[in-house]
Amino acid sequence: MNSILIIVFAPLVAALIAGLGGRVMGAFVAKLVTTGGLFLACALSWPIFLQYLGGGVEPGVVHVLDWVRSGDMAFDWELRVDTLTAIMLVVITTVSALVHLYSWGYMEEDPDQSRFFAYLSLFTFAMLMLVTANNLVQMFFGWEGVGLASYLLIGFWFRKPSANAAAIKAFVVNRVGDLGFMLGIFGTFLVFGTTSIPEILAAAPALQGASEIGFLGLRVDTLTVLCILLFIGAMGKSAQLGLHTWLPDAMEGPTPVSALIHAATMVTAGVFMVCRLSPMFEAAPAALAFVTVIGAATCFFAATIGMTQWDIKRVIAYSTCSQLGYMFFAAGVGAYGAAMFHLFTHAFFKALLFLGAGSVIHAMHHEQDMRYYGGLRKEIPLTFWAMLFGTLAITGVGVVALHVGFAGFHSKDAILEAAWASEGAYSNLAFWLGTVAALMTSFYSWRLMFLTFWGKPRWAQSEHIQHAVHHGHDEPKDHNPPRQEDAGHDVHHAVPDPSHHEGTGGYHPHESPVTMLIPLAVLSLGAIAAGFVFSHAFLDEAAFWNGAIAYNEHLMHEMHLVPGLVKYAATIVMVLGLLGAIYAYLIKPSVPRETAEQLGPIYTFVYRKWMFDELYNAVFVKPAFWLGRLFWKKGDEGTIDRFGPNGVAWVVARGSNLARSVQSGYLTSYALVMLLGLVAAVTWVLF
Amino acid sequence: MAGFPILTVMLLVPLVGAIACLFVKAPAARLIALAATLIDLALGVVLWANYDIGGDQWQFVESANLFAGFRYALGIDGIALMLIMLSVFLMPICIGASWQAIQKRVGEYMAAFLLMEVLMIGTFAAQDIFLFYIFFEAGLIPMYLIIGIWGGDNRIYAAYKFFLYTLIGSVLMLIAMLWMVNEAGTSAIPDLMRYDFDPGAQTLLFLAFFASFAVKVPMWPVHTWLPDAHVQAPTAGSVILAGVLLKLGGYGFIRFSLPMFPEASAQFAWLMWGLAMAAVVITSLIALVQHDMKKLIAYSSVAHMAIVIVGLFAFNVQGLEGGMIIMLSHGLVSGALFLCVGVIYDRLHTREIARYGGLAINMPKYAVLFLLFTMASIGLPGTSGFVGEFLSLAGIYQASSWAAFVATTGIILGAAYMLYLYRRIAFGQQVNADAAAMPDLSARELLLLAPIAAVVLWMGVYPESFLAPMRADIELLDQRLDRAAPASDADLVIGEAAPAAAVEPAEGAH
Numbered sequence A: 001m002n003s004i005l006i007i008v009f010a011p012l013v014a015a016l017i018a019g020l021g022g023r024v025m026g027a028f029v030a031k032l033v034t035t036g037g038l039f040l041a042c043a044l045s046w047p048i049f050l051q052y053l054g055g056g057v058e059p060g061v062v063h064v065l066d067w068v069r070s071g072d073m074a075f076d077w078e079l080r081v082d083t084l085t086a087i088m089l090v091v092i093t094t095v096s097a098l099v100h101l102y103s104w105g106y107m108e109e110d111p112d113q114s115r116f117f118a119y120l121s122l123f124t125f126a127m128l129m130l131v132t133a134n135n136l137v138q139m140f141f142g143w144e145g146v147g148l149a150s151y152l153l154i155g156f157w158f159r160k161p162s163a164n165a166a167a168i169k170a171f172v173v174n175r176v177g178d179l180g181f182m183l184g185i186f187g188t189f190l191v192f193g194t195t196s197i198p199e200i201l202a203a204a205p206a207l208q209g210a211s212e213i214g215f216l217g218l219r220v221d222t223l224t225v226l227c228i229l230l231f232i233g234a235m236g237k238s239a240q241l242g243l244h245t246w247l248p249d250a251m252e253g254p255t256p257v258s259a260l261i262h263a264a265t266m267v268t269a270g271v272f273m274v275c276r277l278s279p280m281f282e283a284a285p286a287a288l289a290f291v292t293v294i295g296a297a298t299c300f301f302a303a304t305i306g307m308t309q310w311d312i313k314r315v316i317a318y319s320t321c322s323q324l325g326y327m328f329f330a331a332g333v334g335a336y337g338a339a340m341f342h343l344f345t346h347a348f349f350k351a352l353l354f355l356g357a358g359s360v361i362h363a364m365h366h367e368q369d370m371r372y373y374g375g376l377r378k379e380i381p382l383t384f385w386a387m388l389f390g391t392l393a394i395t396g397v398g399v400v401a402l403h404v405g406f407a408g409f410h411s412k413d414a415i416l417e418a419a420w421a422s423e424g425a426y427s428n429l430a431f432w433l434g435t436v437a438a439l440m441t442s443f444y445s446w447r448l449m450f451l452t453f454w455g456k457p458r459w460a461q462s463e464h465i466q467h468a469v470h471h472g473h474d475e476p477k478d479h480n481p482p483r484q485e486d487a488g489h490d491v492h493h494a495v496p497d498p499s500h501h502e503g504t505g506g507y508h509p510h511e512s513p514v515t516m517l518i519p520l521a522v523l524s525l526g527a528i529a530a531g532f533v534f535s536h537a538f539l540d541e542a543a544f545w546n547g548a549i550a551y552n553e554h555l556m557h558e559m560h561l562v563p564g565l566v567k568y569a570a571t572i573v574m575v576l577g578l579l580g581a582i583y584a585y586l587i588k589p590s591v592p593r594e595t596a597e598q599l600g601p602i603y604t605f606v607y608r609k610w611m612f613d614e615l616y617n618a619v620f621v622k623p624a625f626w627l628g629r630l631f632w633k634k635g636d637e638g639t640i641d642r643f644g645p646n647g648v649a650w651v652v653a654r655g656s657n658l659a660r661s662v663q664s665g666y667l668t669s670y671a672l673v674m675l676l677g678l679v680a681a682v683t684w685v686l687f
Numbered sequence B: 001m002a003g004f005p006i007l008t009v010m011l012l013v014p015l016v017g018a019i020a021c022l023f024v025k026a027p028a029a030r031l032i033a034l035a036a037t038l039i040d041l042a043l044g045v046v047l048w049a050n051y052d053i054g055g056d057q058w059q060f061v062e063s064a065n066l067f068a069g070f071r072y073a074l075g076i077d078g079i080a081l082m083l084i085m086l087s088v089f090l091m092p093i094c095i096g097a098s099w100q101a102i103q104k105r106v107g108e109y110m111a112a113f114l115l116m117e118v119l120m121i122g123t124f125a126a127q128d129i130f131l132f133y134i135f136f137e138a139g140l141i142p143m144y145l146i147i148g149i150w151g152g153d154n155r156i157y158a159a160y161k162f163f164l165y166t167l168i169g170s171v172l173m174l175i176a177m178l179w180m181v182n183e184a185g186t187s188a189i190p191d192l193m194r195y196d197f198d199p200g201a202q203t204l205l206f207l208a209f210f211a212s213f214a215v216k217v218p219m220w221p222v223h224t225w226l227p228d229a230h231v232q233a234p235t236a237g238s239v240i241l242a243g244v245l246l247k248l249g250g251y252g253f254i255r256f257s258l259p260m261f262p263e264a265s266a267q268f269a270w271l272m273w274g275l276a277m278a279a280v281v282i283t284s285l286i287a288l289v290q291h292d293m294k295k296l297i298a299y300s301s302v303a304h305m306a307i308v309i310v311g312l313f314a315f316n317v318q319g320l321e322g323g324m325i326i327m328l329s330h331g332l333v334s335g336a337l338f339l340c341v342g343v344i345y346d347r348l349h350t351r352e353i354a355r356y357g358g359l360a361i362n363m364p365k366y367a368v369l370f371l372l373f374t375m376a377s378i379g380l381p382g383t384s385g386f387v388g389e390f391l392s393l394a395g396i397y398q399a400s401s402w403a404a405f406v407a408t409t410g411i412i413l414g415a416a417y418m419l420y421l422y423r424r425i426a427f428g429q430q431v432n433a434d435a436a437a438m439p440d441l442s443a444r445e446l447l448l449l450a451p452i453a454a455v456v457l458w459m460g461v462y463p464e465s466f467l468a469p470m471r472a473d474i475e476l477l478d479q480r481l482d483r484a485a486p487a488s489d490a491d492l493v494i495g496e497a498a499p500a501a502a503v504e505p506a507e508g509a510h
Helices: A001-027 A029-052 A083-106 A111-130 A136-154 A162-192 A198-209 A222-237 A246-252 A257-265 A267-277 A280-282 A284-307 A312-332 A338-365 A380-395 A407-421 A427-453 A463-471 A514-540 A554-560 A566-586 A591-599 A601-607 A609-643 A645-653 A656-664 A667-686 B006-021 B026-050 B076-096 B106-123 B127-139 B140-150 B154-185 B189-193 B199-217 B227-232 B236-258 B264-265 B269-288 B293-312 B315-348 B364-378 B384-399 B399-424 B444-460 B462-481 B485-493 B504-509
Strands: A060-069 A075-080 A212-215 A218-221 B060-063 B071-076
Touching: A001 A029, A001 A060, A001 A075, A001 A083, A001 A111, A001 B384, A029 A083, A029 A212, A060 A136, A060 A601, A060 B315, A060 B384, A060 B462, A075 A514, A075 A554, A083 A111, A083 A257, A083 A267, A083 A338, A083 B269, A111 A257, A111 A267, A136 A198, A136 A222, A136 A246, A136 A257, A136 A267, A136 B384, A162 A198, A162 A212, A162 A222, A162 A246, A162 A609, A162 B384, A162 B399, A198 A222, A198 A280, A212 A222, A212 A338, A222 A267, A222 A280, A222 A284, A222 B140, A222 B444, A246 A257, A246 A312, A257 A267, A257 A338, A257 B227, A267 A280, A267 A312, A267 A338, A267 A554, A280 A284, A280 A554, A284 A312, A284 A338, A284 A601, A284 A609, A312 A407, A312 A427, A312 B060, A312 B199, A338 A380, A338 A514, A338 B227, A380 A427, A380 A514, A407 A427, A407 A514, A407 A554, A407 A566, A407 B154, A427 A566, A463 B315, A514 B060, A566 B106, A601 A609, A601 B154, A601 B236, A609 A645, A609 B269, A645 B154, A656 B315, A656 B364, A656 B485, A667 B127, B006 B026, B006 B076, B026 B076, B026 B106, B026 B462, B071 B076, B071 B127, B076 B106, B076 B236, B076 B444, B076 B462, B076 B504, B106 B140, B106 B236, B127 B154, B127 B189, B127 B485, B140 B154, B140 B236, B154 B189, B154 B199, B154 B227, B189 B236, B199 B236, B227 B293, B236 B264, B236 B293, B236 B315, B236 B462, B264 B269, B264 B384, B264 B462, B293 B315, B315 B364, B315 B384, B364 B384, B364 B399, B364 B444, B384 B399, B384 B444, B485 B504
Parallel strands: none
Antiparallel strands: A060 A075, A212 A218, B060 B071
8 A cells, every 4th residue: 555655755856856956867867757756656556446446455544644733623644545546647647747758848938947847746746635635625735736836737838928828817717616616625614524535425325305495595305505616626637618718828837737637637626536535426316416417517518619619729728628518417417437437538639639720730830720720631740640630539429339439439428428328317318418519529629630730731820830941940939929819819710711721831740759749649549449448347337336436326327228229329429520521621621611691799708719708808807806806996095095094184283283292202211101091090099 | 841931031042132132243243143043943843832732721830020010920831832833833934034135224124023023922921911011012112113214115104004003992902901800800811811890990991992803813804914014024023023023912812802801792792703704805905906925924814814804703613723723824924925026026126016937937946936935825634724723613603604615715715816916927838038137045944945845735634733733722622612602692692784694503513
């Protein structure tokens, strides 16, 4: 069990060495230490996971240090390992180690590499603390720790205003979720008298429907309100509808960060939390219905936006948002195993897609707009193949009859089948929205592939490419490129006529270095095989879970008995999406523009991301600043000071000369008077 | 340790130093001040090391009868011990921060600071209510001088406002004290803490003390002296003002208002919560729009101290301990933030946020420490700020979910204004050549900030060191409040302004 200590703390130690000593030791040592630490952690994590896969291993808890003792509240620094943790351990350490390695190539020319690697390792430490938490407060520690690392990494290129804005937005929006999480912890402590997760989960079922609690003047079912509060925290971290606005902007960070934090690990923390607390959620059906609806709505709405974006990273970001929605509604309908399974497979194929996109961006000299890609299949073939595997995985390609397919085939089908089979509230809605979203997933994924790798090169118009051509390809990359064309401000040119932009501009993309290709290869393996290999354990083995989640044996059985059409639904829509993308982007490239024009305002609404940013700016951000100025100028200065101290001063100034002389600075005499008065008063009282 | 009057010695060392400073030249005055504060810090460590956790409630007791019923009585419990530690820890740092920044009247300046230390320790250690009053009120005078003589351009207005505000309450408090002593027949604080005043009288007594303590904390709406005082005060003045002087108000509530007037405290809980809720939201929003670094941190102090108040008036152990930990944490963190402001103010002589930018490029060490303190101020788990905030808010949630909800919004707004500040100072392009040319932290500055950083992390990871000495005292206080809290709790929360939410915990759950 002690290997868990090394797994968790090796990244922390590496981060401190690289962060504090990076300037002295140089970037190479910093990179070596952090990457070495992560590979060590990864090497120790897989045996733990395989042990649990073999079954029969009981959960263990390692006590590290007391943390807080306050009255009857007590929580410690503890590392818990059970099946759920073991899954997260391999996901986190594997993707993190690969991303560290990838960054050797991707960040090669960055002057601040040691800082970058320190942040990556710090993030990994915080994420590991989150998944090994044995109490809600340590989970919150990890929760905030990953938030800090995410903030630092999104704003890594801190000279760039847009990166800073995105970093602050990510932190503050997450804090809105944290408000819910914190209140949830307080409420949980109030009800259960503990923050220890196992104790809470043991006590929760007894309260089902049997108790009420007051919250903000209302009287509501105890577990419902607690679960919803905690889930609001999960919504923030996992970018669910309403609190998702930070995730697309988070793409300002370097691409390896997007792969690690904003695809594979941190954003899945919310799903992990719901699964970790699944016995409690199971006892709160209304909260589960809420989870289902939010998850289904997110998976649908994010997919619509994903179909319209031009920035390659933003497409994948909305795709992530959408896939997280799948995981949540899987949890909402009671299929926690399926949710975790999708989390597991998604980590591999989404990290692959992001790292592949990074490789494309690397080759295209930091151009991220797919309108300026095209024809890259032959230029960067290895990246192409990696992206292809990722796309096959996310769209869920497989043979239903044989039950063999790429990673996403197994996990997404399981989720849709579970949604169909479940009797939970709104599970039908979730099934239909999930199926439609699967069609859109297929469409936008292939759209990305076709725009990037097929067709003729459209590189000539790209400022980045022009910059590269004119200034020589090999000079150090400009790591603070001008603001990416903001998707919002050129609606009229949103869908260009591709024929105007064709041409290579004399540019020759290069395949990425081997440090970047190895992670792509390993993750490709995951994208191909993770679903097939682990499907049985995650979905069908209660013994594998061993009580780590609320395992619904009935549902897991039922989902295999759904009608044939349901089984084929995902595959059918996948093919439809593919055909649509082929038609619109390979056969008749004028279709997207015409469709967009015909849809008019609807297209604009979707293209501008359902106007959430505009709405929040108008409702929250601007009023906050306006209110701040109001309270300051009209409140503090205009009212309190005016009638308070300044008013008194005015009275005093026009008062008697005596008063003025007393107030005008002979402080020592004033103090003396005070003291004498005090002595006199005391004497009078006591004698 | 038996028999050695350590508390008196801790008062005498800076006092003697202060007198000596008045008669020597600047370099000697600096050295004397540093030596005196370091000796006091060492004595503080001895004090803490010898404090018997789980022993007598009052330790290191000294007592002597003076003239006319005045008693010179000192003694500390765990709460006072922690606040004394905070004071003696921050004092050498303040002297160090003034090492080069203060060039005129150095002797007098150092004397004022040392006198300040005497009065602060005295306030926390006093066991006689009148002795407390003298220390408490006299603490104004050196601060008034520090702002008024060594302050910025508008120092006279700020000093005057500071003095006027903080004096308003003191007259009422003195009258209340006289009445209490007359009624209870003793001026000993430990005895008064056990005396049960008539609930009717408590109401007036509470309000009289409230008038004094609320200004010191400061609570909204009597906070407007604080931004001005901070802006005009020299760096070290701000550190001690935010670090210790604001804690006098909180200390007053926990030492006097709560144990001496439990019924009235419960009766006025809605008032305290209401003002604190208003403070969290309003002053956080104001902090968001500030252009002046010191003003921003000053407003954030008001918001943080409001969380102290909701914690103290949550009537349970978590709230009380949380309130105390925030006081310690805020003392360190806001002190450190003012030092961070001072570091760049010394280089560029402006507090205008827009004049800076991109400091992470030319001042990387500074950027790291500033970030740490920013995060501690935001309440990131692992730093001291989180432990206090978490306990305090967990405490108030048990009393009122409304108050908890509104107070917890502070974590969102706090993140917004602090990160916005940090971004404008440390991130972005280097727009101003003079700001871009500023050198990184000197060894002296590093030496001032690093110890605070270490304690901030210590308190965040293992707060037990700080909670343990206070545990028994908080327990006693909680027991004393128990008789008032539940009975009046129901009355408190059912109001038009604050809908009933607090009653539910007990009956709802189990």
